[in-house]
Amino acid sequence: MPVDVSSTVECSIAPAGDVPTDVLVLPVFEADEVSELAGVETEDGEIARVLNAREFTGRLYDVYYVPLAGARARRAALVGAGRRASWTVDRLRRVAAAAALSLRRRRIERAAIVVRGVDPYEGAQAAVEGITTAEFNGALYKTSEPEGAPAREIRIVATGADATRLARAVEHGRVVGESCNISRALCNEPGNVLTPTVFAERAARIAMEAGLRVEVLDEARIAELKMGLLLGVARGSAEPPRIIVLRHEPAGAPEGPVLGLVGKGVTFDTGGISIKPADGMERMKDDMAGGAAVLTAMRAISILRGPIRVVGVIPSAENMPGGRAVKPGDVLTSASGKTVEVNNTDAEGRLLLGDGLWLAQQLGATHLVDVATLTGACTVALGKLASGVFGTPDAWLQHVRATAERAGDRCWPLPLHEEYFDQLRSEIADMVNSGGRPAGAITAAMFLREFTGGLPWAHLDIAGTAWADEAKPYQPKGATGAGVRALTALAFSAFPV
The missing domain is CATH 3.40.630.10 (Zn peptidases)
Structure with missing residues (x-):
């Protein structure tokens, strides 16, 4: 049964812009303002341009990659979170899974996913469940190689959370996600x-x-x-x-x-x-x-x-x-x-x-x-x-x-x-x-x-x-x-x- 999880999942309580990684995954709501993504880049950066030009609208599960300015990540993956009023822990779980599948297709090795808009501990657990279930390979008997590869390292970012509680939530999510797989x-x-x-x-x-x-x-x-x-x-x-x-x-x-x-x-x-x-x-x-x-x-x-x-x-x-x-x-x-x-x-x-x-x-x-x-x-x-x-x-x-x-x-x-x-x-x-x-x-x-x-x-x-x-x-x-x-x-x- 190909159920092994390839990614190492860790957690961070630092500001999102301070997390060193290849891709910073940001859930973005429809009609989000650039100011709500503070700490990731400056107002005149690429995220601001993309949002202001409506090149990315936050439509649910859409993924849009942009270069970052003013952050330790090289790029951001904007993931559509849909309407803010419909945002739940379960939706975060699915958004994290959609992001992980996109990262897999692009063979991105390191990423960090920002938890926003929900309880940080419930959100962290759900995000890890989503990431883990996204790594499942259901093609049990195909002889061809699967498309892409899971990220080698994924970090869950919940700025200001208690580090010990966050680590427990991440571990809980990992075990439940593996069990689902x-x-x-x-x-x-x-x-x-x-x-x-x-x-x-x-x-x-x-x-x-x-x-x-x-x-x-x-x-x-x-x-x-x-x-x-x-x-x-x-x-x-x-x-x-x-x-x-x-x-x-x-x-x-x-x-x-x-x-x-x-x-x-x-x-x-x-x-x-x-x-x-x-x-x-x-x-x-x-x-x-x-x-x-x-x-x-x-x-x-x-x-x-x-x-x-x-x-x-x-x-x-x-x-x-x-x-x-x-x-x-x-x-x-x-x-x-x-x-x-x-x-x-x-x-x-x-x-x-x-x-x-x-x-x-x-x-x-x-x-x-x-x-x-x-x-x-x-x-x-x-x-x-x-x-x-x-x-x-x-x-x-x-x-x-x-x-x-x-x-x-x-x-x-x-x-x-x-x-x-x-x-x-x-x-x-x-x-x-x-x-x-x-x-x-x-x-x-x-x-x-x-x-x-x-x-x-x-x-x-x-x-x-x-x-x-x-x-x-x-x-x-x-x-x-x-x-x-x-x-x-x-x-x-x-x-x-």
């Missing part, structure tokens, strides 16, 4: 490479290197635990299922809360007997994006010494239409004892998660969050800009939503009215696994709620956000690392009482 690399792997067994092997290696406790449950152990939902999904494949269990148990951590993270790990999803259309099926290699998010968030939590105990559960399988595959009409019994009539074998992710949520409770979780590329219905409802978030009670739902938004994982809540469960009623079992097309994302969440044991629980449906269908100025086409920042941030948040 590892998640993206896993999601980009083809299904013939990343089977459930290989996913578990890689997860174990990543977890041990990060200092996590890890256990991999094989098919025999899964059967002992009577996890009939997971076993049912895996039946049609020649590849056996696995469950990856991760534990972060810091010394001196309180008994509670214990955060339980559960991620869907379907390494390839054909839909099973209810087979998907051929067009676009190759994308189904990323149906383990939720599992990758849990794994890599746990990595970040451990490296950054998260203060609370966290358990991660990743049930992993292939969903294939083999001769032994589960059929529409079959009834499966979950580890919790609940029975499920399978009326759609392409609604398999919720089956894995049902057993995974039960296992997280057995491991001591007091608060649950699951993350999955679960429903196309969520993409229809929200598009590719925001994940769906569901949960109970409302205080926990709102906390998860707010934490995710602050971390840069956009999400939007959808309701869980009791009447929606009527779509899941079965004549012969406790429920069916699919409520049909109407409110499909909601009924999927209602299904999962049945396996949460009444604990505070939230569900992130990242079906729309886990994959970028087209390149953006700040992000290439492919896996995005959705959910990693949100789950990491939760482990450092104050849970509602």
Whole structure:
């Protein structure tokens, strides 16, 4: 997995004009005045001329290089920050990524990025996350050399900030950005490479290197635990299922809360007997994006010494239409004892998660969050800009939503009215696994709620956000690392009482 970060990222609290570097990256708002960039160059310098002549307008993600006068940098890269009123930490993250991609294309070796208009520490962390994720090479199997090269040294400039706090923010951003890249690399792997067994092997290696406790449950152990939902999904494949269990148990951590993270790990999803259309099926290699998010968030939590105990559960399988595959009409019994009539074998992710949520409770979780590329219905409802978030009670739902938004994982809540469960009623079992097309994302969440044991629980449906269908100025086409920042941030948040 090509996820190594080539740049050395440091920080500076000096005035921007005093930072020695090749290129000084300046976020510039639309209608910025030259006086607002004081300390970088004199009024009659090239930046002033470019802004006054409207050669550069600050349009979002535009990059314009100019020579500098009166600064220790040779050039400035003016990066469009858009309207000042829309400026946020998340936008700074994307602007930093757009700048880093531009630096890469030009093979610039040293650069410094100025944090402005936001809290210096949140801004520094976000900028480093953006820079780090911009260095990701998703062309796993191309034999040609990638375009450009990452900068050898990037400095984050937050004039007047506390140097120690700034260094911590930079390190936090580096670890989270690297974890996003590892998640993206896993999601980009083809299904013939990343089977459930290989996913578990890689997860174990990543977890041990990060200092996590890890256990991999094989098919025999899964059967002992009577996890009939997971076993049912895996039946049609020649590849056996696995469950990856991760534990972060810091010394001196309180008994509670214990955060339980559960991620869907379907390494390839054909839909099973209810087979998907051929067009676009190759994308189904990323149906383990939720599992990758849990794994890599746990990595970040451990490296950054998260203060609370966290358990991660990743049930992993292939969903294939083999001769032994589960059929529409079959009834499966979950580890919790609940029975499920399978009326759609392409609604398999919720089956894995049902057993995974039960296992997280057995491991001591007091608060649950699951993350999955679960429903196309969520993409229809929200598009590719925001994940769906569901949960109970409302205080926990709102906390998860707010934490995710602050971390840069956009999400939007959808309701869980009791009447929606009527779509899941079965004549012969406790429920069916699919409520049909109407409110499909909601009924999927209602299904999962049945396996949460009444604990505070939230569900992130990242079906729309886990994959970028087209390149953006700040992000290439492919896996995005959705959910990693949100789950990491939760482990450092104050849970509602």
